[in-house]
Amino acid sequence: MALEIDYIAHNNNLKDVESKIKIAISGLLLLVALIANIPIVSILIFFIAAIFLLAIAKIPVRFYLKFISIPLSFAVITTVFMIFFFGTGTILWDTGIWGVVVREDALNLGITTFLRVMACFSALGILSMTTPVNEILHFSAKLKIPKVFLEIAMLMYTTIFIFLDQFEAMSNAQKTRLGYNGLKNTYRSLGLLMSNLFFKSLDKGEKLQNSLDSRCYSGEFPVYKK
Amino acid sequence: MHIMEGFLPLEWCIVWFALSIPVVLYGILRIKKITEEVPESKSLLAVSGAFMFILSSLKIPSVTGSCSHPTGNGLGAVIFGPAVAAVLATIVLLFQAILLAHGGLTTLGANIFSMGIIGPLVAWIAYKSITKAGLGSVIAIFFAAFLGDLLTYVTTAIQLSLAFPIPTFGDALFKFLVIFAYTQLPLAIAEGLLTVVIWNGLKSLKPRLLEKLKVINPKYENLAETENIPKPN
Numbered sequence: 271m272a273l274e275i276d277y278i279a280h281n282n283n284l285k286d287v288e289s290k291i292k293i294a295i296s297g298l299l300l301l302v303a304l305i306a307n308i309p310i311v312s313i314l315i316f317f318i319a320a321i322f323l324l325a326i327a328k329i330p331v332r333f334y335l336k337f338i339s340i341p342l343s344f345a346v347i348t349t350v351f352m353i354f355f356f357g358t359g360t361i362l363w364d365t366g367i368w369g370v371v372v373r374e375d376a377l378n379l380g381i382t383t384f385l386r387v388m389a390c391f392s393a394l395g396i397l398s399m400t401t402p403v404n405e406i407l408h409f410s411a412k413l414k415i416p417k418v419f420l421e422i423a424m425l426m427y428t429t430i431f432i433f434l435d436q437f438e439a440m441s442n443a444q445k446t447r448l449g450y451n452g453l454k455n456t457y458r459s460l461g462l463l464m465s466n467l468f469f470k471s472l473d474k475g476e477k478l479q480n481s482l483d484s485r486c487y488s489g490e491f492p493v494y495k496k
Numbered sequence: 497m498h499i500m501e502g503f504l505p506l507e508w509c510i511v512w513f514a515l516s517i518p519v520v521l522y523g524i525l526r527i528k529k530i531t532e533e534v535p536e537s538k539s540l541l542a543v544s545g546a547f548m549f550i551l552s553s554l555k556i557p558s559v560t561g562s563c564s565h566p567t568g569n570g571l572g573a574v575i576f577g578p579a580v581a582a583v584l585a586t587i588v589l590l591f592q593a594i595l596l597a598h599g600g601l602t603t604l605g606a607n608i609f610s611m612g613i614i615g616p617l618v619a620w621i622a623y624k625s626i627t628k629a630g631l632g633s634v635i636a637i638f639f640a641a642f643l644g645d646l647l648t649y650v651t652t653a654i655q656l657s658l659a660f661p662i663p664t665f666g667d668a669l670f671k672f673l674v675i676f677a678y679t680q681l682p683l684a685i686a687e688g689l690l691t692v693v694i695w696n697g698l699k700s701l702k703p704r705l706l707e708k709l710k711v712i713n714p715k716y717e718n719l720a721e722t723e724n725i726p727k728p729n
Contacts, residue, residue: 425539429546476540
């Protein structure tokens with residue numbers, strides 16, 4: 271399934287802990303990493319988050335590694351770019367190719383940014399791997415975020431999964447008919463897929479509204495708490 | 497091209513949030529007005545947002561051999577207008593951060609500004625001005641998606657070079673733009689082409705609906721006389 275993270279968020283060791291606490295921990299770590307902006311603090315937060323997720327929330331190690339590798343590749347590329355092309359300080363190492371040099375301030379900036387990205391990303395991971403989206407939205411209602419915004423977000427969240435199923439079924443049907451053979455066919459198939467999905471979405475929207483109306487929807491999905 | 501969680505320093509996170517929130521609030525006011533007049537439109541907006549989410553997680557093949565994710569905002573802006581598209585893009589970006597780990601919560605403001613405000617606005621202006629000039633909607637939708645995509649990347653480049661102005665802002669901007677030009681220009685063209693194919697599908701299957709949403713002007717289009725899908729009334 272495409273959204274494995276959603277399954278993890280509903281099935282981890284901390285799923286019954288109140289969402290307020292999980293959101294607070296994640297937000298606190300995120301802010302500390304951002305405000306402090308010191309490599310040692312970033313490293314500390316990265317390890318706190320790793321221990322929290324693996325030991326307390328019992329997230330599968332394989333999934334944790336997959337999650338952390340998403341920012342890793344991007345962060346490494348940007349950091350290398352920063353280290354080699356930025357900076358005005360003293361030259362630490364001259365590569366000798368086209369005057370590309372490593373400067374002291376660029377190296378510092380690159381390392382600080384890299385560690386900050388990893389720390390913030392782990393803090394975000396705490397939120398997204400332990401707290402389901404509907405609980406996050408339910409919590410946001412207390413932060414005076416407009417109700418209509420959250421309503422649409424909630425309806426959107428439920429609809430995404432219906433679409434993912436339809437998307438999979440339709441693209442499988444296209445694949446069995448060699449729909450993705452060559453660049454031209456790929457574009458044609460993707461276009462057909464998305465335009466059909468759009469009409470399906472309009473139909474679905476109508477049906478969704480009818481079913482909500484018939485169940486006395488007043489703009490709120492109550493969340494059951496133990 | 498989302499800006500990663502934690503990539504921007506604190507002061508820039510705050511600046512971009514301060515710039516985006518008023519626009520999103522304006523969009524929410526618009527949506528409130530629309531949903532009070534037509535209550536059914538709430539679910540329509542929600543499914544359109546979900547459609548944008550699916551569209552943005554789609555992989556399209558591009559010239560450079562890499563795959564890219566379209567922003568999908570061009571289409572949303574053309575159909576629903578830039579203010580509503582900004583709100584939908586905000587929710588989409590929030591879900592992308594939480595469910596797909598694209599972008600992030602602290603950089604949400606900056607991402608909303610580039611992908612939810614500048615991109616849709618440019619796409620909408622491009623679409624409106626080209627259709628006003630009397631050219632067909634197919635050309636207009638291509639340029640809307642292409643320019644919307646391109647300006648999104650330019651905005652991202654400006655945001656990044658403002659956050660890392662080393663040695664100067666102009667120098668950093670030049671470096672970011674050169675890198676983006678190599679990687680993102682083909683992707684913007686790819687998204688333009690894909691949007692045209694989707695658009696042709698929409699136009700041939702349900703032209704009357706697009707007319708009702710005031711998206712296409714029947715004067716300049718040769719539309720099919722009957723809808724392929726029967727209308728309910």
